[in-house]
Amino acid sequence: MDENVKKINSILVNLFNMVLKLEEKAIKESTRRDLSLTELHTLVAIGEGKAKTMSQVAASLKISVSTLTTAVNRLVKKGYAHRFRIPEDRRIVKVELTEIGIEAVREHEAFHTVMISEAISQIPEDQIGKFIDSIDNINEYLLMRKHPPARTPGPFTMKPLKLGRIFVPVPLFQGALSIGLSKSRLASAVAKEGGVGIIAASKIGYQEHDFQENPVEANKRVLRQEIKKALDLTIDCKERGPIGVNIMWSSHHCEEYVKAAVSAGAELIVCGGGIPTKLPAYCRDKKVALVPIVSSKRAANIIIRNWTKKYNRTPDGFIFQGPLAGGYLGIKESQMEAAAEDFYKNIADIKGELEDLGDCPLIVCGGIYTRSDAEKAYAYGADGFQLGTRFVTTQECDASEAFKQAYLNCREQDITIITSPEGFPGRVIENQCVPRVSKEPWRIMEGLLNASRGDLEHGLIFCGGKIHKAEKIETVADIFREFTEGACQ
Structure with missing residues (x-):
């Protein structure tokens, strides 16, 4: 074994064992001597906030519900947790922390904060970023080892599709x-x-004079204008790509926006924010590609079966949204950790679901920031890649300079999660607006509009999980060069 490999292996093993020993020591020296380390980790998995189902907690801990039940029985008996059945469905059992359970978790989190803070205080500040990247690379590798690649090993390629x-x-x-x-x-x-x-349809007419009185008409009008403008700007390009529109399925006026986009010449419709079961009914023109966004194999399967049965049509492609995506996610916050661990597995699973459809490409997003990210996703079956956060810090992005600067200034610790009124998590940059919308989720849209208008003090800034990697303003061509050099066929 190479000396460097031996040393790294020894460090990792020692770190793992040392952290466990320090945790056990901290428990013995605290007022929580009646808790075992396993029980404490169970309390952390239950977490503060809303009660969780037993299956959610078990999934987080990667144990069976029966094993969890034994641990929860002890925690309930000791007064750290409260278990109950919900009135709407007595079959569903939920668990939440009691006051002393919350105190125990906070003490444990404080222990970790002090331990890590003291440990990294030995690292020069200008090297912290590299240190985090190194650990992250190891973590990413271990996640990939958990699920073997689906593709036969070979060079990374960016084939036309x-x-x-x-x-x-x-x-x-x-x-x-x-x-x-x-x-x-x-x-x-x-x-x-x-x-x-892609042109985003959501509230696109917000600058129109009649937006407050008639937002739907303002949105449709600007949507048509922007599609036509984009097509005009690319009309002389021989090898141009298509112009599409992203429309939220959860929008009350989804059908109107789809029809407005198609009438203006949009070449594909990307639809997320729910399972777009009726999308083919809104667009019967098969020259327009329909591409749903999904977060799981199950969602993809539902769409395929539904479209095939009702419309004799299958999706022209799928976009799989991973848990590091910006904006709202199609999973609950309690599912985010498991989704991150199963990111590569989910790519392979969804790709397998599409095999019988013939030529139905799988596009992966949510955590794709660099070419290296794309190469990893490619190994598991991705045919293409969608970038959101990376394009914000381009010269061509329609965001204000202040908005772009907020991206460049963002550190990893500045990223936080808010919850929509419907209960879905969204990743944002921490600022003065976040506490307000956390208390009043119905004001989220107001915050997003403020940010779009340049009022970042009262604005909410959505972002992807890798926003902290943004270091400079670049061009769209720069990004394509990075991803395609030596990879295009």
């Missing part, structure tokens, strides 16, 4: 950046490079 009848020269998609961040300027720049330029 087809979404139904739509040809995509370079399988790089620009994510929908709302509100008003991805319009014709950015979408056309991406399409000129051969990728898929």
Whole structure:
């Protein structure tokens, strides 16, 4: 064994054992001597806030519900947890922390904070970023080892793909950046490079004079204008990619926006924010590609079966959204940790679900920031990649300079999670607006609109989980060059 390998192996083993010993020592020296380390970790998994189902906690701990039941029985008896059945469905058992349970968790978190803070205090500040990246790379590798790659080992390639009848020269998609961040300027720049330029429909008409009185008409009007403008800007490009629109399925006016987009010449419709079971009914023109966004194999299966049975049509492609995506996620906050661990497995599972559809590409997003990220996803079956956060800090992005600077200034510890009124998590940059919308979730849209208008003091800034990697303003061409150099066929 190479000396460096031996040393790293020894350090990792010692670190693991040492942290466990320090945790056990901290418990013995605290007022929580009646807790075992396993019980304490169970309390952490239950967590503060809303009660969780037993299956959610078990999944977080990666144990069976029966094993968890034994641990929870002890915690309930000791007064650290409260277990109950919900009135709406007596079959569902939930568990939550009591006051002393919350105190125990907070003491444990404080212990970890002090331990890590003291440990990294020995590292020069200008090397902290590299240290985090190194640990993150090891963690990423271990996650990949958990699930062997689906593809036969070989060189990374960026092959052209087809979404139904739509040809995509370079399988790089620009994510929908709302509100008003991805319009014709950015979408056309991406399409000129051969990728898929996307215009985000959500509240796109927010600057119109009649937006307050008639938001739907304002949105449709601007949506049509931006699509036509993007198509005009790319009309002379021989190898251009398509111009598409991202529309939230959860929007009350989804059908109207789809029809407005198609009438203006949109070449594909990307639809997320729910399971778009009726999307083919809104767009019967098969020259327009329909691409749903999913967070699981199950969601993909539901869409395939539903569309096949009701409309004799299958999706022209799928976008799998991983848990590091910006904006709202299609999973609950309690599922985020498990989703991160199963990210590569989910890529392979969804890809397997699409095999019988023939030419139905799988596009992966949510954690794709660098070419290295794309190469890892490619190994598990990704045919293309969607980037959102990375495109914000481009010269062509329609965001204000202040908005872009907020991205450049963001550190990893500045990222936090808010919850929508519907209960879905969204990743944002911590600022003065976050505490307000956390208490009043119905004000989230107001915060997003403020940010789009340049009022960052009262604005909410959505971001992806790798925003802290943004270091400079670059061009769309720079990004395509990084991803395609030596990889395009």
